[in-house]
Amino acid sequence: MQFKNSREFAQNLDKKDPLNRYRDEFIFPKVNGKKVIYFVGNSLGLQPKTARKYVLEIMDDWANLGVEGHFYAEKSWWDYHERFSGKLAKVVGAKPSEVTVMNTLTVNLHLLMVSFYRPTAKRFKIICEEKAFPSDQYMISSQVRFHGYDPEDAIVQIKKRDGEHNFRTEDIISKINEVGEECALVLIGGVNYYTGQVFDMEAITRAGHEVGAFVGWDLAHAAGNIDLKLHEWKVDFAAWCSYKYMNSGPGNASGCFINEKYHNKKDIPRFEGWWGHSKDRRFLMEPEFQPEPNAHAWQISNAPVLALAPYLASLEMFDEVGMEAIIKKRNTMVSFLEFVLHEIGKEVDSNFEIITPKDQDQRGTQLSVFLHGEGKEVFKYLMEKGVYLDWREPNVIRLAPVPLYCSYEDVYEFGQILKEAILKT
Missing domain, CATH: 3.40.640.10 (Type I PLP-dependent aspartate aminotransferase-like (Major domain))
Structure with missing residues (x-):
């Protein structure tokens, strides 16, 4: 698939996504009145509405x-x-x-x-x-x-x-x-x-x-x-x-x-x-x-x-x-995230080194990224703007866009906030 780093492209992917409706089956935390972009399902998944x-x-x-x-x-x-x-x-x-x-x-x-x-x-x-x-x-x-x-x-x-x-x-x-x-x-x-x-x-x-x-x-x-x-x-x-x-x-x-x-x-x-x-x-x-x-x-x-x-x-x-559908969306979504990271890196002249294997058979939902030249201030800025992600020393962020509740627009929006974070910190 030929990706584009645009909101319209991401929204079109969401419209075609058969799993997109499951997003409404989960409860999202909110920051400043908006649902967070939740990329920490590798630490704690969101609460299904049926759990209660x-x-x-x-x-x-x-x-x-x-x-x-x-x-x-x-x-x-x-x-x-x-x-x-x-x-x-x-x-x-x-x-x-x-x-x-x-x-x-x-x-x-x-x-x-x-x-x-x-x-x-x-x-x-x-x-x-x-x-x-x-x-x-x-x-x-x-x-x-x-x-x-x-x-x-x-x-x-x-x-x-x-x-x-x-x-x-x-x-x-x-x-x-x-x-x-x-x-x-x-x-x-x-x-x-x-x-x-x-x-x-x-x-x-x-x-x-x-x-x-x-x-x-x-x-x-x-x-x-x-x-x-x-x-x-x-x-x-x-x-x-x-x-x-x-x-x-x-x-x-x-x-x-x-x-x-x-x-x-x-x-x-x-x-x-x-x-x-x-x-x-x-x-x-x-x-x-x-x-x-x-x-x-x-x-x-x-x-x-x-x-x-x-x-x-x-x-x-x-x-x-079914796991087959989950894995199919996972592969596309993680590839899109990888693409967005590279595009934003070029725009802000930063080296985002993805240390997770590129081969889809050797990776799942998570991408781990070295933010070379960037400090923890970027992570803090992202969190304050409602992007939930994980920081690991010395300067690695772990991103896990879970297929059941994350959207392609989440991925695009994350890229925009990441660019903003680097330019402002």
Whole structure:
């Protein structure tokens, strides 16, 4: 498509956009009485208008039914989490039996490590990416210390080449092969939070399995953003938060994928609890754990339905739209944003270096941009003018125009405010 940096061009794209109507399904903050340009869906998605309705349904059932809401609410609470499996399976490319929702992201990664990090004297190393999201770094370090290993010995970090912003797949696979039989686990973020780079999860998973390691993925920045095929890629496990691209609300529940080959196993290491016990026998209060025959076996406590309600509201929308349509618009919108950045850079004689890969297969909704020669004053100006975006040191802005609620006119308007910010600061 031949882009133009004009309002009329952007408005015409919006008129032709089949997803544009979903913009009205979200609540936007306002600055100076106007809806903000919201490019931080990679940190916290906007609130769907239906979220309040879904929460109030539970509040009303609690008021009117009390404890009987577990079984007699219209959306009964005792199996509320089961409503997610089929719809989420489409989002992450899994079988419904391989998906469950519980806890929060880092909690789930810790719990999944019980099953998938089983170090031995020979095979004890974990491969991760350099400068992973801090929570992952803390989690992995604490896990290896818990098992009695020194993080300096047990954690192998894949590094970028000097002068490059992104990881090379061949370097990751080379490092996996180098660690070889000492590798117990490969655990990487599917989309790098800083640069927005999408990893070749299929190739990396295959390489990990070839050396005998488990392979898991933190999909915090991937779920609801990129095309995932976890079952097809033979991923062992994965977890993701729901409050970024999936709009479930701050700090909300996490989704999990556990490959079906680990189901129906009593001998797999796992921290067990009541809600992972066989659903048909759960209320018989038996002393011996009988796991659910699917990913729900990793459940521990009964579902926090008030927290899950906004997630279900958003997921209904994802199910209606479909990831194929979301990705199609994402590719066009991010390309348009890239074009606008280059055009504005030429107009103000500034070097905006986009450090996110240009290849659409290696990026999702996010563009990370070095504002060379510009300081944090530009970021502050943009925020004051109602452009919500994210700043990362030393001078990187992260922009995530989410397809479900951002418009092409948002992208154009952002460019105009960015130009104004540079000329005035």
